[in-house]
Amino acid sequence: MSNENKSIHEFDFDLICEYFSALDRQGPGSPEATLKALSFIDNLTNDSRIADLGCGTGGQTMTLAQHAPGQFTGMDIFPKFIDIFNQNAKRYELSQRVKGIVGSMDQLPFAEEEFDLIWSEGAIYNIGFERGLNEWRKYIKAGGFIAVTEASWFTDSRPNEIEKFWMDAYPEIDTIPNKLAQLQKAGYVPIASFVLPENCWTENFYDKQVYAQEIFLDKHSGNTMAEELVANERREAMLYSKYKQYYGYVFYVGKKL
Numbered sequence: 002m003s004n005e006n007k008s009i010h011e012f013d014f015d016l017i018c019e020y021f022s023a024l025d026r027q028g029p030g031s032p033e034a035t036l037k038a039l040s041f042i043d044n045l046t047n048d049s050r051i052a053d054l055g056c057g058t059g060g061q062t063m064t065l066a067q068h069a070p071g072q073f074t075g076m077d078i079f080p081k082f083i084d085i086f087n088q089n090a091k092r093y094e095l096s097q098r099v100k101g102i103v104g105s106m107d108q109l110p111f112a113e114e115e116f117d118l119i120w121s122e123g124a125i126y127n128i129g130f131e132r133g134l135n136e137w138r139k140y141i142k143a144g145g146f147i148a149v150t151e152a153s154w155f156t157d158s159r160p161n162e163i164e165k166f167w168m169d170a171y172p173e174i175d176t177i178p179n180k181l182a183q184l185q186k187a188g189y190v191p192i193a194s195f196v197l198p199e200n201c202w203t204e205n206f207y208d209k210q211v212y213a214q215e216i217f218l219d220k221h222s223g224n225t226m227a228e229e230l231v232a233n234e235r236r237e238a239m240l241y242s243k244y245k246q247y248y249g250y251v252f253y254v255g256k257k258l
């Protein structure tokens with residue numbers, strides 16, 4: 002594939018997209034964690050509407066749809082992810098109830114109070130936790146739910162190296178009590194929060210990338226940007242293994258008042 006006519010920006014996106022398309026999930030998580038969060042949601046029927054924002058290729062959406070009734074809309078900004086998402090829905094024979102659309106989580110094309118549940122794993126950081134909670138609220142029915150995973154600190158202080166990494170990557174990372182206070186302030190009753198187990202990051206995310214990285218590097222041999230992308234992912238995995246007692250993803254489930 003020739004990329005000469007593309008801007009660096011587009012090229013970068015294509016590479017990121019290709020890299021993550023090879024994986025079942027584009028962020029840390031597991032079917033068990035998804036189902037645990039789902040166990041706190043008690044209002045779903047065949048008529049329910051559920052949105053999964055930043056759904057990626059839909060690993061968690063398919064798990065949800067296999068275990069909960071209702072109509073599911075997955076949304077992601079990358080068309081390639083949505084193509085794979087819709088192929089997955091077909092493969093799992095869920096196409097009647099599960100549809101992927103391309104769109105951005107900061108400009109939702111939905112009606113007010115359209116959803117019984119808004120879901121988002123490893124994605125709300127793209128617009129920020131507080132902003133997402135506040136802006137998405139109007140699309141949820143009264144008595145409906147929001148369930149998101151968000152990077153959180155486990156302790157009040159931590160070593161400089163990991164503090165600096167996160168301040169560069171996502172300065173909105175905060176402690177669990179502070180995130181819960183933000184959830185409540187945004188107009189939800191905090192129903193549950195739990196830390197995602199380590200295997201959501203290791204077995205299910207970083208370990209899966211090891212083989213994919215080799216293939217990716219082979220294919221893009223000599224491409225500095227591809228090499229940098231892989232080096233970044235490897236550094237992230239190394240930092241997780243070194244500092245995992247200080248941070249992780251936390252599932253936050255809230256009920257709209």
Ligand code: SAH
Pocket residue numbers: 025026027028029030054055056057058059060061076077078079082104105106107121122123124127
């Ligand atoms: N929920 C999936 C993917 C998480 S990765 C999982 O847990 O596996 C974060 C996802 O957010 C990516 O698929 C990325 O394409 C998507 N994304 C980034 N910015 C977005 C935006 N503005 N609107 C919608 N999706 C976005």
